[in-house]
Amino acid sequence: MTRPQSEAEYLASIVPPSIRGVDRRTLLRGAVGVGALLGTGALAACSSGSTSSGGATSGPITGTVTLGSNQSDAVPKAAVQSVVDAFQKANSGVTVKVNTVDHNTFQENINNYLQGSPDDVFTWFSGYRMRFFASKDLASDISDVWSSSITGMSDALKKASTGDDGKQYFVPSTYYPWAVFYRKSLFKDKGYQVPKTLDDLKTLGAQMQKDGIAPIAFGDKDGWPAMGTFDQLNLRINGYDFHISLMAGKESWTDPKVKKVFDTWAGILPIHQADPLGRTWQEAAQALQQKKAGMYVLGSFVAQQFAKGAEQDDLDFFTFPEVDSTIGTDAIEAPIDGYMMSKSPKNEAAAKKLLAFVGSPDAQNIAVKADPSVIATNDGADQAAYTALQKKSVEFVKSAKSIAQFMDRDTRPDFASTVMIPAIQSFLKNPKDIDGLCNSIEQQKKSIFGS
Amino acid sequence: MASKRKYRGIDQLSTRDKVIVGLMVVVPTLIVLWLVWLPAIGSVLLSFTNWDGIGPLSDIKFVGVQNYHDIATIYPPFWPAIQHNLIWLGVMFFIATPLGILFAVLIDRGVAGTRFYQSSIYLPVVLSLALVGFIWQLIYSRDQGLLNAITGGTTDWYGDPDVNLWAALVAASWRHAGYIMLLYLAGLKGVDPSLREAAKIDGASETKTFFRVVFPVMRPINIIVLVVTFIESLRAFDLVWVINKGRNGLELISTLVTQNVVGEASRIGFGSALATIMLAISSVLVFAYLRIAMKED
Known part of the structure; x- marks a missing residue:
């Protein structure tokens, strides 16, 4: 057999002689017809989902x-x-x-x-x-x-x-509430006091670092745990109403109020555990459990990483410290x-x-x-x-004036997962470029909420 | 073909043959249309909309090239993803694949304990990439991992965006080299030994024999290896997804598509635009490959 001289000839040579007789146009016609059939089938299938049934409620329930x-x-x-x-x-x-x-x-x-x-x-x-x-x-x-x-x-x-x-x-x-968790025994041994304000927290952090303990355990490999820290700071700095309206896409992310949240966060990043982006929340919780870290901002499910009994009894929490005395600490998160x-x-x-x-x-x-x-x-x-x-959780939730859910429950899921997770992670990598970060979030927010 | 009789086209076949031939053409065509072309064209069309995946198709709003514009201008993970895909392709092509070929040649020469090497290099291929990701997580974990425990370092292998792509590439290459080795080994076993003998008699060195004689003879296998490398690099997904869902230094186009389309996010239009971009990039490579393959045959 000779080598084919062109691509078309090569393609033709692949077709067995027995079917070369099938006219190409016939084949094409058939394919188009079939395609149309499949297409309409798909459309019909998609639109049939909208029928509804009323469902009567009378009669015995069985x-x-x-x-x-x-x-x-x-x-x-x-x-x-x-x-x-x-x-x-x-x-x-x-x-x-x-x-x-x-x-x-x-x-x-x-x-x-x-x-x-x-x-x-x-x-x-x-x-x-x-x-x-x-x-x-x-x-x-x-x-x-x-x-x-x-x-x-x-x-x-x-x-x-x-x-x-x-x-x-x-x-x-x-x-379950979000708060700052700590081990009572560690605080007692070292004589630490529960911080009431952001300055207290910074002082305590410096003290812990002196004692060779990472002050705040931190893990954000999965992207969502750091949202909790943002929420806490925003609730403390700008209050519940602004937080909820920011989550609903009604406020601008380039607002100085938002920048202040990132600014404050950048200020306390040094007292967080280093390199959070490679650490899962479970690993961070274990650092708290092993007393390698002093505190942890997380939901009460952190207790899952503690043995039942004495170890869980040693676990306690306090509300995220006050940043602005006019805002106070009466807004919390409890999904x-x-x-x-x-x-x-x-x-x-x-x-x-x-x-x-x-x-x-x-x-x-x-x-x-x-x-x-x-x-x-x-x-x-x-x-x-x-x-x-x-018991403490019940008291904590009861005493709160307003309760937020969590960033990915309070805003659009597409915004939370495709914009905020990468944005917060890039902030943790480079806490200096807050203006650029806020602009980028705002542009994407407009695109998502505007659609 | 052998007969001199004039070929009269399809009329020559019996009805039964016609039906069978028809089915043989129609059924695969349908499958290809249904499973490949319909979704592909659907994705391209959806990429011009802002559909959120809920409600009837009539609710879909066309937004023109808005999605593409947003991707290129205000979607920060996009350009890193393109870059990472290219790095991935480069590393697979220039490091992992040659390494696999080297393993194959060494094993083919018959080092002691061939079987042991062969199975241990091939072992990662049997594991799913998801499992590979998990195994390397045990090695790479910053606080609890093997690597930092041995070296006493604190490198955040999976978390530091300057390092984690390379860490993931080591894991991917570990698996890819084994795969290539097996493919190549099979090819090497099929090379006619008399060729090597002839080269030896002519006084060619081992290296020369491989590059001048064995390698050209292995052309079909080489093409398969090339294609496998391309495909594996373009569809790179599961490993980085297991590591951190393709974020923070591990963005790949495939993970961006998944983040946007799958899951609650449901930015179907936006994700489809990303998928279309991926399709376009793959098409360039596929087209280039077809050109080469067809020209030479």
């Missing part, structure tokens, strides 16, 4: 209700299961099918999940993330559950469960986890019954007992069995 849960770790998973068991015991005739999905996978697939065939009830968070799905019509209004069967929830919690349209879409289950009902549940009556149950003190007692790093949202929950840390 049948199966499905629950999509992101509580995939062993401890919280068992907690969900025991709540479900208690529900089934109280409502014979109703079966709950729990569908547990890995925590991160659940979160990453939430858009597709809610638009596909979601479970009747699903676990989710309060804040912007809840209001977003409510306004996109991917969750059901459950105001009637709130008015008929939910008691013992504070007004703040009800507000945190309310969508943009004033209706409730969420039932709070548990929450709320809870449940929502999907758009068109197959068994609406049972789903609402289940939602009412998870908000009740009985259910929350079970949940909190199984996972002691969180506290119940219902005031009626039994606090006698709480650990010292849980």
Whole structure:
């Protein structure tokens, strides 16, 4: 066989002789036709998701209700299961099918999940993330559950469960505060005092460095933990209202107020553990646990890295120190986890019954007992069995005037993950260029919030 | 082809043959259209919109080249990502692949304990890159890692943006070299020994024999190695994703696409624009490769 002289000839030589007879135009025509068919199929499939079913609620409540849960770790998973068991015991005739999905996978697939065939009830968070799905019509209004069967929830919690349209879409289950955690024994041994103001914190930090301890444990490899530090500083420097409106995209990131937050942060970076970008929060928490670090700004889930019993009892916390005396320290962060009902549940009556149950003190007692790093949202929950840390958390949250969720729950998730994570990480790498950083955030914010 | 009879086209075939031939053409075409072209064209189209992945297609708003403009001007991770992709390609091409070839040649010459070397170099290939990332995390961790424990250093291997790309490339090369070694070893075993003997008789040195005789004979394998290197470098993703989700010095185009499209962020339009850019870059390489491959055949 001779070598082909051109590309076309080469291509032609690949085709076996038996089918060379097929006219190229025929083939093309066929392909176009098939393409069109597939195309219309895809369009039809995409638009068919918008049909809805009304779902009547009358009659006795029976049948199966499905629950999509992101509580995939062993401890919280068992907690969900025991709540479900208690529900089934109280409502014979109703079966709950729990569908547990890995925590991160659940979160990453939430858009597709809610638009596909979601479970009747699903676990989710309060804040912007809840209001977003409510306004996109991917969750059901459950105001009637709130008015008929939910008691013992504070007004703040009800507000945190309310969508943009004033209706409730969420039932709070548990929450946990963010604060500055420390080991009582370390503070006692070295004679450290809990800092009340930023200056106190700096003095304490200098003292700890003299004693060979990293003052504030810090890890931001995953990108989100440092958001907590930003939130704390912004709440202390500019207050709750500005923070929430900044998160909602209503304030400019080039505002001197925002620059002051980064400025203040840059001032206390030297008393943070060095090289945070390669460290996970677990590693940072272990530094606190091993007394290599003195304090840690994190949620109370930091306790998961401490052995149950004496070691967890040694763990204590204080609110982030005051920066501006006119702002004070009465705004805190305490993200709320809870449940929502999907758009068109197959068994609406049972789903609402289940939602009412998870908000009740009985259910929350079970949940909190199984996972002691969180506290119940219902005031009626039994606090006698709480650990010292849980009791303190309850007091802490109660005494707060305003409660923020967390940066990635208070703002658009696309803004939080694709703009703020890289921005904060670049700040930690180079804390000097605050103007450039704020400009870059503002430009991207306009692009995202403007769309 | 052998017969002199005039070829009368498709009419020559029986109905059954026509159906079978038709199916053989249509089914793969459909699969390619459905799985490759439809999503590709869809991505290109979506890249001109600001769709958030929710709601019917009729809600999609066209925003022109806004996404591309934003990517090039106000999206800080983009240019580093392009740079990192090129560095990745360069390191795979100039270091990892030659290293794999070197391993293959050495093992082919029959050093003592060939099997041991062969399996230990190949072992990382069997592991998924996600697992490779985890294994190296144990070595690289700043506070608890093996490397800093032995050297007593405090280098933040995965966290320092000046270092972590190279640290990740060491891990990726560790795996890539094994893969190339295996491919090349298979090729070397197939080289006709008489060629080497002839070269030896002619007085060629070992190095000369390899570069002048063996290497040219291995042309098909060389092309495969080249293609594998290209593909592996362009689709580099899982390792950096495991390390830190492709942020802070480890940005790659693929991770930016994933950060924007997958997950709650759902900037489908913006992510599609990034994906289209990646498609364009890959197309250039694929086109160049096809040109070379076809010209020479």
